[in-house]
Amino acid sequence: MGLYEKIKIDLQRGRFRPGEVLKQANLAELYAVSRIPVRDALQRLQSEGWLTPHGKRGVAVPLFDPLEVEDLYLMRMRIEPLLQTLALNKLNGEILGRARDILDTLEQDPGLSAVQIGALNWQFHACIYRAAGRPTLFAAVEQLHRQCGRYIGYQSGKLGYQNTSQSEHHHLLDSLQAGRGEEAAIQLRDHIEGAGKQLVNYLRTLSE
Amino acid sequence: MGLYEKIKIDLQRGRFRPGEVLKQANLAELYAVSRIPVRDALQRLQSEGWLTPHGKRGVAVPLFDPLEVEDLYLMRMRIEPLLQTLALNKLNGEILGRARDILDTLEQDPGLSAVQIGALNWQFHACIYRAAGRPTLFAAVEQLHRQCGRYIGYQSGKLGYQNTSQSEHHHLLDSLQAGRGEEAAIQLRDHIEGAGKQLVNYLRTLSE
DNA sequence: TACCGTAAAAATGTATACAAAATATATTAG
DNA sequence: CTAATATATTTTGTATACATTTTTACGGTA
Numbered sequence: 001m002g003l004y005e006k007i008k009i010d011l012q013r014g015r016f017r018p019g020e021v022l023k024q025a026n027l028a029e030l031y032a033v034s035r036i037p038v039r040d041a042l043q044r045l046q047s048e049g050w051l052t053p054h055g056k057r058g059v060a061v062p063l064f065d066p067l068e069v070e071d072l073y074l075m076r077m078r079i080e081p082l083l084q085t086l087a088l089n090k091l092n093g094e095i096l097g098r099a100r101d102i103l104d105t106l107e108q109d110p111g112l113s114a115v116q117i118g119a120l121n122w123q124f125h126a127c128i129y130r131a132a133g134r135p136t137l138f139a140a141v142e143q144l145h146r147q148c149g150r151y152i153g154y155q156s157g158k159l160g161y162q163n164t165s166q167s168e169h170h171h172l173l174d175s176l177q178a179g180r181g182e183e184a185a186i187q188l189r190d191h192i193e194g195a196g197k198q199l200v201n202y203l204r205t206l207s208e
Numbered sequence: 209m210g211l212y213e214k215i216k217i218d219l220q221r222g223r224f225r226p227g228e229v230l231k232q233a234n235l236a237e238l239y240a241v242s243r244i245p246v247r248d249a250l251q252r253l254q255s256e257g258w259l260t261p262h263g264k265r266g267v268a269v270p271l272f273d274p275l276e277v278e279d280l281y282l283m284r285m286r287i288e289p290l291l292q293t294l295a296l297n298k299l300n301g302e303i304l305g306r307a308r309d310i311l312d313t314l315e316q317d318p319g320l321s322a323v324q325i326g327a328l329n330w331q332f333h334a335c336i337y338r339a340a341g342r343p344t345l346f347a348a349v350e351q352l353h354r355q356c357g358r359y360i361g362y363q364s365g366k367l368g369y370q371n372t373s374q375s376e377h378h379h380l381l382d383s384l385q386a387g388r389g390e391e392a393a394i395q396l397r398d399h400i401e402g403a404g405k406q407l408v409n410y411l412r413t414l415s416e
Numbered sequence: 417t418a419c420c421g422t423a424a425a426a427a428t429g430t431a432t433a434c435a436a437a438a439t440a441t442a443t444t445a446g
Numbered sequence: 447c448t449a450a451t452a453t454a455t456t457t458t459g460t461a462t463a464c465a466t467t468t469t470t471a472c473g474g475t476a
Contacts, residue, residue, distance in 0.1 A: 034431045047255045071344035078286040136279035242461045
């Protein structure tokens, strides 16, 4: 596993506090490597929103920002239905079957962590999106999900949402399977909107 | 000027042919630096679409891809009107004045290069977008523009579009100044759509 | 001749050492 | 005692040297 992923996981798990400033030398010692690979990892983590520039020098762990989440979900609401619609005429039994398998995994395994649930959620939508054959759009959506990833530990933290989300996934898949594309686009939009609102509200309660 | 910018300019000017594979050692010698800063620059250029991964190792200058342009403009059509709308109630005389100044510069100076025109175009919209006070949305839009930047040399190459674009800018600014927000959003959407179609068509003629 | 395995070459990844820049600290003038 | 400037320290940026991996080329075998 690359250093980038190690640091990302530690950020997900809250090993570094929001607001904390990270020094290359510290990280190099912590992960037992030199500063060169640390620099590479930090640059990438920065481009994905896991870290923010700090003054003229160094990077910091960003604070949780409800406005950032709102922006991310506003974009997702507008781009993901588009991509899904572009995939409509490419969908077939095999793809939809894979999607259904992922939903099954989500339901049958009760001991999944928030991060694992988030990863499976993404895989579900991604296997549909990928079918569109639009690499640029797909990469942009993937990037938005990576940025949201910083917060998803908190999304499932609010328990009970998982059930709602899961039934929405099933309805969505049914619409796709039945060829009701416009309905599926609306469902997806609402699905994203709901998740976003849920997350923003939860973050706002945290800062009270 | 940083190495990142130097290489980017050379990519804009076509110093490296599309499809060409770039080696760190060659670039290091070419720009008279070591491979360390080259690696940093390549990573960033890759994240912005100026370079693509090549196999398991190395980077290549991407080919011109009409489908990529189409995707970028589809996203811009959906996100930029949103950001502009969020800026509506923050606009004031000073901001709109700055925007008008930029349009004036575009009209009065006849000897601007395609790259300079592209930069001014962006500054025009950016000074409106920035007013919204939505850093995440702004950063995403900025990123999309950077990715489009790889093609803009060709956008103004097709001469005659500049006049159309310029009058669209004026109409848009008039709507904003008069407080007709929804109309401005539609105008912006059409403005982006027109530019995108123009560019895609031009690229398709190139590959015939 | 085609194919596969191995060795040589080339390119990237990483560590160490040094240079430049930025921040913190101390010192002195007002 | 405050503020400004100079100095010291810390941190990042870059060069050089070495390790690892990937690719390429060669030679042997079926």
